[in-house]
Amino acid sequence: MDTSLTNTGIVVLKNRKIFIKKLIKSKPKGDLPKDEVMRIKIIVRNIEKIVEENIPDIAVIEGLAFMARNTTALVQLSALNYMTRGILIDYDIPFIIVAPTSLKKFITGNGTSKKDVMLISTYKRYGVSLLDDNICDAFGLAHIGLALLGEEKKRITQKQEEVLSLLKKQLPQKS
Numbered sequence: 001m002d003t004s005l006t007n008t009g010i011v012v013l014k015n016r017k018i019f020i021k022k023l024i025k026s027k028p029k030g031d032l033p034k035d036e037v038m039r040i041k042i043i044v045r046n047i048e049k050i051v052e053e054n055i056p057d058i059a060v061i062e063g064l065a066f067m068a069r070n071t072t073a074l075v076q077l078s079a080l081n082y083m084t085r086g087i088l089i090d091y092d093i094p095f096i097i098v099a100p101t102s103l104k105k106f107i108t109g110n111g112t113s114k115k116d117v118m119l120i121s122t123y124k125r126y127g128v129s130l131l132d133d134n135i136c137d138a139f140g141l142a143h144i145g146l147a148l149l150g151e152e153k154k155r156i157t158q159k160q161e162e163v164l165s166l167l168k169k170q171l172p173q174k175s
Contacts, residue, residue, distance in 0.1 A: 001047070002062045002137040003080050005073060008043055009134030011142045012054050016153060018128070020050060021135055036076055044083045051091055057149055059088050059095040060141040062103055096170045098144055102163045107140045109159045125154065 002009040005026060012020035024046045029035050051059070061084060064077055088095045101111035108121040115133040122136050123129050126143070130136040146152040147164055148171065156164070 001059060001084065001141060002134045003043075003047075003077065003084055004134060005039070005043070005076055005080065007132070007134045008047065008080075009132065009136075009138035010047065010050055011135060011138040012050065012056060013142045013146065016146065016151070018139070020054065021139075022046075022050065023132060023135060037079075040076060040080050040083065043080060044087065047084055048087045051087055051093065055091060056093060056145075058145045059093050060145040060148075061085070061095055061097050062137055062141055063097045063099045065100050094172050096145070096148065096167050098141060098163075098167060102166065103137060103140050103144070106144055106160050106163045109157065 001011075008024040008026075010020065010022045010024065011018060024043055026039055026043055028039060061081065064074070064081060085095060098106075104113045104118060105111040107113075107125070108117050110117075113121070115136075118133060118140070119130060119136050122139060126139070128139065130139060143152060144163070144167065147156060147160065148167060
């Protein structure tokens with residue numbers, strides 16, 4: 001899941017194929033703090049509906065890009081990110097947070113790849129043509145989830161294994 005205030009991308013895979021591909025679009029409806037909260041709540045309700053209807057084995061969320069210059073947007077993104085985590089906890093769904101550079105490295109082999117390289121690399125590796133970078137990121141995150149669950153059927157590259165070894169530390173310990 002690629003959370004965003006304007007275009008949250010969500011991809012749910014079933015049998016390693018896209019089952020749900022959704023872009024949750026949002027625009028500000030006012031300048032009051034209440035308007036900001038309501039906007040985030042609407043996005044979160046949409047996310048919760050997908051979670052509730054699908055109950056995934058794992059959720060993989062792209063972490064925040066801390067280079068954002070707009071601190072108000074960063075605070076709002078943080079709220080969205082943590083409210084999403086709260087939903088996953090409510091449904092007892094384990095989740096992993098993946099840094100944007102780790103996602104890029106997993107898909108392209110380079111943590112600083114541009115959006116167009118992500119789209120092309122996704123097509124080359126998975127044979128899926130995606131036109132929206134938010135959906136593309138969500139698709140890549142979903143494949144990270146498959147790999148963490150041991151269900152990725154494509155050969156794992158060395159760069160991908162490097163990413164996965166870092167992320168495995170976030171997995172809940174089995175008792």
